[in-house]
Amino acid sequence: MMKKVWSILFAFLLLFTFSFHPGQKAYAAGNLTLFTPYTGLSVTPGETIDYSVDVVNSGSSILNLTFQFENLPKGWEHSITAGGKDIRQLSVRGNSEETINVEITIPLDADKADYRFNLVANGEGNNDARLPFLVTVTEQGSFKTELSSEQTNLEGHADSSFSYTVTLKNRTASDQNYALSASTDEGWTVKFKSGSDSITSVLLEPNESKDITVDVTPPENVEAGEYKIPIKAATSNTSADLTLETVITGTYDIELTTPTGRLSTDITAGGKKVVDLVVKNTGTAPLLDVSLKSSTPPNWETEFDTSTIAELKPGEEKIVKATIHASDDAIAGDYVVSFTASAPETSSDATFRVSVETSTLWGIVGILIIIGVIAALYYLVKKYGRR
Numbered sequence: 001m002m003k004k005v006w007s008i009l010f011a012f013l014l015l016f017t018f019s020f021h022p023g024q025k026a027y028a029a030g031n032l033t034l035f036t037p038y039t040g041l042s043v044t045p046g047e048t049i050d051y052s053v054d055v056v057n058s059g060s061s062i063l064n065l066t067f068q069f070e071n072l073p074k075g076w077e078h079s080i081t082a083g084g085k086d087i088r089q090l091s092v093r094g095n096s097e098e099t100i101n102v103e104i105t106i107p108l109d110a111d112k113a114d115y116r117f118n119l120v121a122n123g124e125g126n127n128d129a130r131l132p133f134l135v136t137v138t139e140q141g142s143f144k145t146e147l148s149s150e151q152t153n154l155e156g157h158a159d160s161s162f163s164y165t166v167t168l169k170n171r172t173a174s175d176q177n178y179a180l181s182a183s184t185d186e187g188w189t190v191k192f193k194s195g196s197d198s199i200t201s202v203l204l205e206p207n208e209s210k211d212i213t214v215d216v217t218p219p220e221n222v223e224a225g226e227y228k229i230p231i232k233a234a235t236s237n238t239s240a241d242l243t244l245e246t247v248i249t250g251t252y253d254i255e256l257t258t259p260t261g262r263l264s265t266d267i268t269a270g271g272k273k274v275v276d277l278v279v280k281n282t283g284t285a286p287l288l289d290v291s292l293k294s295s296t297p298p299n300w301e302t303e304f305d306t307s308t309i310a311e312l313k314p315g316e317e318k319i320v321k322a323t324i325h326a327s328d329d330a331i332a333g334d335y336v337v338s339f340t341a342s343a344p345e346t347s348s349d350a351t352f353r354v355s356v357e358t359s360t361l362w363g364i365v366g367i368l369i370i371i372g373v374i375a376a377l378y379y380l381v382k383k384y385g386r387r
Helices: 002-019 360-384
Strands: 027-029 034-035 042-043 048-057 063-070 078-083 090-092 094-106 113-121 128-137 146-148 151-154 162-170 176-182 189-194 197-199 201-204 209-215 226-234 238-246 255-259 262-270 272-281 288-294 302-306 308-312 317-325 335-344 347-357
Touching: 034 113, 034 128, 042 063, 048 090, 048 128, 090 094, 090 197, 146 226, 146 238, 151 162, 151 317, 162 176, 162 201, 162 238, 201 209, 209 238, 255 335, 262 272, 272 288, 272 335, 272 347, 288 302, 288 317, 308 317
Parallel strands: 042 128, 151 238, 262 347
Antiparallel strands: 027 128, 034 048, 048 094, 063 090, 063 113, 078 094, 113 128, 146 162, 162 209, 176 201, 176 226, 189 197, 189 209, 226 238, 255 272, 272 317, 288 308, 288 335, 302 317, 335 347
């Protein structure tokens, strides 16, 4: 008798243990069980979850089953398929199993939260089963268009072009054809590109996103400062705005000339000539480490009283004296001497026409020779002319 009692208690203990086993994935009644390994998943709004669910019939008779969801949040869409087709009823032979695919689509405006619901399989008699699901929505959903960029602020000088990458995302439930536009001051140019192609609009499916390149070119002679570039993506029922920022550090320009603007001079062979050069910053940004160089005919030389200017502020000018040394062998004629003032960002040239004249000393010598020849001839004629 005691042995029989112990057998009954052991049977109840086994039943209790298996009923609360931590690996249990479904609550079953009768011979029906539902199983899927991943019942708890994390998603973002707009995603679709695909579950593969095993439907197990441990009885000996065929089970005809229908399916439904309990506590599925409002607005969440679902489908149940097998063999690529939607099913309304499933038959499972005794002591066998079938597999169904369950898709759950989270709406774009879903709140950030944990959601619990059940897949219920109903069969004849007492054969039914429930499979619990947990879905964690990790972001707060919305029902709108998003326009964003990881880098909205770029800096450069006025001759630069600025390229931004923005991301357009359609978080609505329908296809949207967005018109792209920008609001800028006069002279600014804004182009939208997809790859290498210029575009004015972009078509996006629900929850689709696309990277767009925005090329911004400032006008000539733009002043240094910060400039706002508002851009917009819009349809008839939704839109998104984003403000880009361009920081202009200034224009870089330099001018090399003379105080009078005259770029010519004269020199004697073997002589030297000092010319004044005016180096002026005609841009809107400071110029640093301005250097002066020259290019001369063979055997000619030049010297500067200063060959480097540490800084030229916008509008500032400085006079540099350049000494030109002509070759001793230079013959009369015109020669070219070029000067260059250069900073890391810009440069300017000034080309001088230098006329070489014969030395005055040689002219005097020539005149003396002529006078000597005339005097010698006069003497000879006077002495021997009467004979």
